[in-house]
Amino acid sequence: ACAFVYLLLAVWLSMHASIASHSFGVRLLTRFVRLPIPSPQQISSLSSRLADFEAQGLQNVLRLPGVGPDNRWENPTPEAHAGEEDSKSSAPASSSG
Incomplete structure (x- = not known):
């Protein structure tokens, strides 16, 4: 009985x-x-970046990254330059102090 239990x-x-x-x-x-499932806004921003990448031309698309004089896209998005312009305009003026 014990074995059955x-x-x-x-x-x-x-x-x-x-x-x-x-x-x-x-x-x-x-x-x-x-x-994570991307939101429609993330998908639309990706498609604009993809269009900029494809507009570069075959020579820039097939180049080796980090090699060569120019390591930037030819058609960057406006958001990329917005931060650069803000940092240039908000730079403090040099003062003799």
Whole structure:
């Protein structure tokens, strides 16, 4: 009788462990490891950057990065230059002090 109770308990606990591990695996995949889905605004900003990249021409598209005199895109987005212009205009005037 004791062996039968031991067998029943072992089967019951193994079934419980199997269901619990499968449940946690599904929860892990759906809640904690879910890939971020880009918003429509992020997708539209990416398409404008892609259009700028494709407008460079074949020679600049196929060049090695970091090699050569010019490491910038020919048609940068206006947002990239907005930060540079702000930093130039907000630079303090040199004073003799």
